[in-house]
Amino acid sequence: MSTRSLTLALALLAGLAMAAAPALAQTPGVTATEIKIGNTNPYSGPASAYGTIGKVISAYVKKVNDEGGVNGRKINFVTLDDGYSPPKTVEMVRRLVEQDQVALVFQTLGTPTNSAIHKYMNQQKVPHLFVATGATKWGDPKNFPWTMGWQPNYQAEGHIYAQYALKNVKDPKIGILYQNDDYGKDYVKGLKDGLGEAGRKLIVMEQTYEVTDPTIDSQIVNLKNSGANVFFNVTIPKFAVQAIKKSHDIGWKPVHLLNQVSASVGVVMRPAGAEASRDIVSTQYLKDPTDPEWDNDAAMKDWRAFMAKYYPEGNTKDAFNVYGYLVTQTLVHVIKQAGNDLSRANIMKQAANIKDLSLPLLLPGIKINTSPTDFYPIEQEQLIRFDGEKWVRFGELYDASKK
Amino acid sequence: MTRPQTTDAPALAASSPAARAAFGFWRIVGFVVLFAVALALPFLLSNFRLFQFTLVFVYAIALLGLNILTGYNGQISLGHAAFYAVGAYTTAIMIDKWDVHYALTIPVAGVLCLVAGFLFGIPALRLEGLYLALATFALSLAVPQILKYFEHWTGGSQGIVLSKPAPPLGLPLTPDQWLYVFSLAILVILFVLATNLLAGRTGRAIVAIRDNPIAAQAMGIHTALYKSLVFGVSAAYTGVAGALSAITIAFVAPDAFNVFLSITFLVGIVVGGLASISGAIFGAFFIQFVPNWAQDISKAAPWAIYGIFLIVFMYVMPRGIAGTIRLAWARLGRRLL
Numbered sequence: 124m125s126t127r128s129l130t131l132a133l134a135l136l137a138g139l140a141m142a143a144a145p146a147l148a149q150t151p152g153v154t155a156t157e158i159k160i161g162n163t164n165p166y167s168g169p170a171s172a173y174g175t176i177g178k179v180i181s182a183y184v185k186k187v188n189d190e191g192g193v194n195g196r197k198i199n200f201v202t203l204d205d206g207y208s209p210p211k212t213v214e215m216v217r218r219l220v221e222q223d224q225v226a227l228v229f230q231t232l233g234t235p236t237n238s239a240i241h242k243y244m245n246q247q248k249v250p251h252l253f254v255a256t257g258a259t260k261w262g263d264p265k266n267f268p269w270t271m272g273w274q275p276n277y278q279a280e281g282h283i284y285a286q287y288a289l290k291n292v293k294d295p296k297i298g299i300l301y302q303n304d305d306y307g308k309d310y311v312k313g314l315k316d317g318l319g320e321a322g323r324k325l326i327v328m329e330q331t332y333e334v335t336d337p338t339i340d341s342q343i344v345n346l347k348n349s350g351a352n353v354f355f356n357v358t359i360p361k362f363a364v365q366a367i368k369k370s371h372d373i374g375w376k377p378v379h380l381l382n383q384v385s386a387s388v389g390v391v392m393r394p395a396g397a398e399a400s401r402d403i404v405s406t407q408y409l410k411d412p413t414d415p416e417w418d419n420d421a422a423m424k425d426w427r428a429f430m431a432k433y434y435p436e437g438n439t440k441d442a443f444n445v446y447g448y449l450v451t452q453t454l455v456h457v458i459k460q461a462g463n464d465l466s467r468a469n470i471m472k473q474a475a476n477i478k479d480l481s482l483p484l485l486l487p488g489i490k491i492n493t494s495p496t497d498f499y500p501i502e503q504e505q506l507i508r509f510d511g512e513k514w515v516r517f518g519e520l521y522d523a524s525k526k
Numbered sequence: 527m528t529r530p531q532t533t534d535a536p537a538l539a540a541s542s543p544a545a546r547a548a549f550g551f552w553r554i555v556g557f558v559v560l561f562a563v564a565l566a567l568p569f570l571l572s573n574f575r576l577f578q579f580t581l582v583f584v585y586a587i588a589l590l591g592l593n594i595l596t597g598y599n600g601q602i603s604l605g606h607a608a609f610y611a612v613g614a615y616t617t618a619i620m621i622d623k624w625d626v627h628y629a630l631t632i633p634v635a636g637v638l639c640l641v642a643g644f645l646f647g648i649p650a651l652r653l654e655g656l657y658l659a660l661a662t663f664a665l666s667l668a669v670p671q672i673l674k675y676f677e678h679w680t681g682g683s684q685g686i687v688l689s690k691p692a693p694p695l696g697l698p699l700t701p702d703q704w705l706y707v708f709s710l711a712i713l714v715i716l717f718v719l720a721t722n723l724l725a726g727r728t729g730r731a732i733v734a735i736r737d738n739p740i741a742a743q744a745m746g747i748h749t750a751l752y753k754s755l756v757f758g759v760s761a762a763y764t765g766v767a768g769a770l771s772a773i774t775i776a777f778v779a780p781d782a783f784n785v786f787l788s789i790t791f792l793v794g795i796v797v798g799g800l801a802s803i804s805g806a807i808f809g810a811f812f813i814q815f816v817p818n819w820a821q822d823i824s825k826a827a828p829w830a831i832y833g834i835f836l837i838v839f840m841y842v843m844p845r846g847i848a849g850t851i852r853l854a855w856a857r858l859g860r861r862l863l
Contacts, residue, residue, distance in 0.1 A: 140592070162568055166825065166828070167572060167828065167829055182566075202825075203821065204821055204825070204828060208781065208782055209777055209779045209781070209782050210683065210775050210777070210782045213775050213776075213777060214577070214578065215582070217574050217577055218574055220574075221572060221574035222574045222575075232683075235683060235684065235779050235781060237777070238685065238687065238777070238779070239685070239687075239779065240688075241687070241778040243776075284778075286731060303674060303682070303683060304682065304683035305683070305684050306682060333670075333671055333674060333683075334683075334781065335670060335671070335781070344650055371535065415580060486677070
């Protein structure tokens with residue numbers, strides 16, 4: 124390389140650097156016409172049943188953009204497959220933040236996967252909003268001010284089941300089946316806290332499974348033999364179906380408390396069979412699309428029209444598709460509320476400043492609230508019982524924030 | 527049964543000594559250029575790309591380990607994710623529990639896996655071919671669950687979160703640039719060691735056992751000892767790679783070390799080139815980048831696209847990338863000289 128061409132190259136580089144400098148002052152991913160949002164979802168791998176959430180979010184974003192975007196900005200939603208593998212999540216999220224330069228990361232799915240990026244997001248000071256996991260650790264504004272959950276957390280839900288069992292079951296003997304990770308243990312902790320010191324003795328057996336296990340048949344048999352008359356079932360959909368079928372097949376008829384994670388009629392209850400899944404109790408915070416009660420509900424009609432137009436291949440019986448729709452509405456609310464200041468700090472500030480937001484597809488009375496010290500957006504839940512066809516609500520709203 | 531061939535032998539045997547000398551010369555030039563480029567990259571690429579390249583180096587070390595075992599010695603392993611996990615957890619636990627300097631954990635991970643691999647290699651002596659593949663497959667299945675069992679040490683399925691190391695001596699590098707250089711250095715050291723190991727007497731013995739174990743024994747090679755040692759060395763390489771991966775990703779969780787990772791390694795050495803040292807690097811590029819490309823091409827069916835890539839690669843380059851390059855070079859050399 125001659126001196127002249129070297130000089131030229133250096134000059135070019137300097138020019139590029141200067142051209143890039145003003146852009147650094149703004150939030151990455153935000154222009155006058157666009158806000159770029161990143162996401163990872165398990166489109167492949169063991170948890171791919173959740174992949175529909177990523178798809179319904181993409182569809183809802185398309186609808187928002189067709190209607191003119193948020194404050195005149197279109198949302199550019201970049202979603203990548205991490206196969207539910209933590210190292211892949213790290214790679215994909217680093218790509219989103221550092222290469223694709225997204226303004227924020229939204230709805231990354233899974234507890235181990237989000238754990239892998241938790242520290243990174245907070246070091247980079249990139250909003251890590253409304254993660255798709257109910258673990259309790261996502262609401263820790265003191266140590267992780269850039270991370271926020273969305274759905275009711277697992278401990279709060281475990282609490283409700285404890286109160287239900289204490290109040291409604293005579294001489295309860297509780298058997299627990301849970302996934303051997305944070306998610307499962309969170310639920311069990313919630314249940315134990317809810318039972319209190321004295322109530323803990325009511326737990327006659329705890330069984331666990333690994334997400335990689337092929338079946339949980341032996342655990343169900345053990346639980347039956349323990350003499351438990353309350354079954355606290357903390358499993359993801361695939362294992363929930365197995366648990367419901369197996370306990371029915373071996374003639375075990377406890378009071379069956381199924382975690383909300385698997386309370387999907389389309390994915391769990393129907394495949395398990397009407398007879399086997401009758402009288403199972405769970406909790407709910409959103410309107411179930413299979414519940415005929417909502418057939419004439421305006422919000423449900425809007426959602427069906429949305430599904431038909433933007434996500435026709437999606438399952439309209441799958442509550443995950445309602446979930447994805449609602450969580451994206453919450454995000455849109457935050458971006459709208461942030462107005463023209465889409466700095467990362469302001470997005471986070473607005474996410475922590477949601478006041479009594481009621482979305483039409485949430486159950487009546489449930490409102491989303493956050494504050495700088497409260498990073499748990501949804502804290503109210505409703506008990507429901509399966510009648511063989513659909514979930515039926517019963518009892519009052521339970522509010523975990525008013526313990 | 528056809529055995530994998532040392533890729534350079536048939537191609538170069540047919541060429542003249544002059545071509546062979548030219549090949550040797552250009553090969554050295556090629557490595558020097560490659561090394562220079564590799565050293566320049568940290569100052570040209572973004573931190574994210576450097577992170578990806580660091581992962582390529584990590585995979586290359588693991589693939590080299592597996593290639594020594596499978597490519598050179600003919601023992602098939604579907605269990606190398608297990609050694610990778612042992613390496614990763616050794617590092618993670620030492621840093622997390624005892625605050626050991628990250629660089630010191632790497633040789634420990636290597637030695638631990640050397641011993642583990644050697645010990646596993648002894649019973650494995652009784653198993654050949656597909657039976658060995660199944661035994662190692664079992665190892666792969668067992669390790670994630672064992673890791674979850676010792677929750678006190680391993681953090682259970684929650685894993686262990688680490689911090690990225692800062693560059694030493696106040697070097698003006700980002701953590702990603704530093705890790706890139708650090709992994710590259712380890713990669714070069716391990717590749718030089720492997721080249722020396724495989725080029726001499728020991729290497730010939732290892733290959734002889736693969737090609738004809740009875741003849742090898744008749745010539746005085748202690749087959750059993752060699753096979754177990756090769757297993758140990760192979761595991762040690764993979765363990766070092768696992769240790770580096772823990773430092774690079776700054777997180778370990780049992781579900782990351784599943785059977786699929788073992789199969790990915792096997793794919794890597796076959797695509798890169800069996801019984802080839804440079805093949806490990808090509809294979810590492812393949813397993814790191816091709817799944818991402820597949821996803822960019824089709825969000826709906828990335829693994830179908832990946833499968834197509836794999837079939838095309840195997841069809842077009844049956845000897846792997848390294849084998850194809852050598853063959854092409856030999857043909858070119860014959861024509862020119």
